[in-house]
Amino acid sequence: MENNKVSGLTSQVIKHKLPLRIVQNCHITLNNVVVDESQKLPKATDFAKGTNAILKHSRILVCWIAAGICLGVYDNAIKFVSERRQFDRPISGFQLIQEKMVKIMANTQAVYLMCYRLSKLAEEGNITIGQIAMFKAWATERTREVAKWGREVYGGNGIIHSNYVMKALADAEAIYTYEGTYDINTLVAGRELTGISAFK
16 A cells, blocks of 8 residues: 655555564655645654653553563463373473473563553653663563463474464564664663763
């Protein structure tokens, strides 16, 4: 689908995405686009400040998406290991499966609790962009681990598209790199912790 309502503006839907298929992304091209003075937002005076204001909210949302992915992995994995039988017993009784399930739940609880704490700080107006960036990086890294362990407990079944854990693994990869990549978010947090910016 292309958008030609504005001269010089085109948007093309990005097809064949694996993760976050509920979100429709587009490739946007601007070619000699001119915005009339009357169309400019009166409070949009500084690009960096405006972007940071948006990211403060959207990165908190990403943290909650991470928590949701973790909970989904746990719910699906615990059901699978309880029903899947090998050697005349459910695989949930195997030591290595239990170890992975404990790690999944520990990460899930940690991400959920940090989301709650982050949201309370934001609600009170006591949050900084560095704190948000630090937790966004941390939460999405933990979510990658959860999705990986969830896929592992499924064994060969874990790579089948219809199983939640494989979709969760793709979603975890997406949130790890959007709203600022893991690396950029750690540098935003590092700048706030040290008072020195490692990037421009």
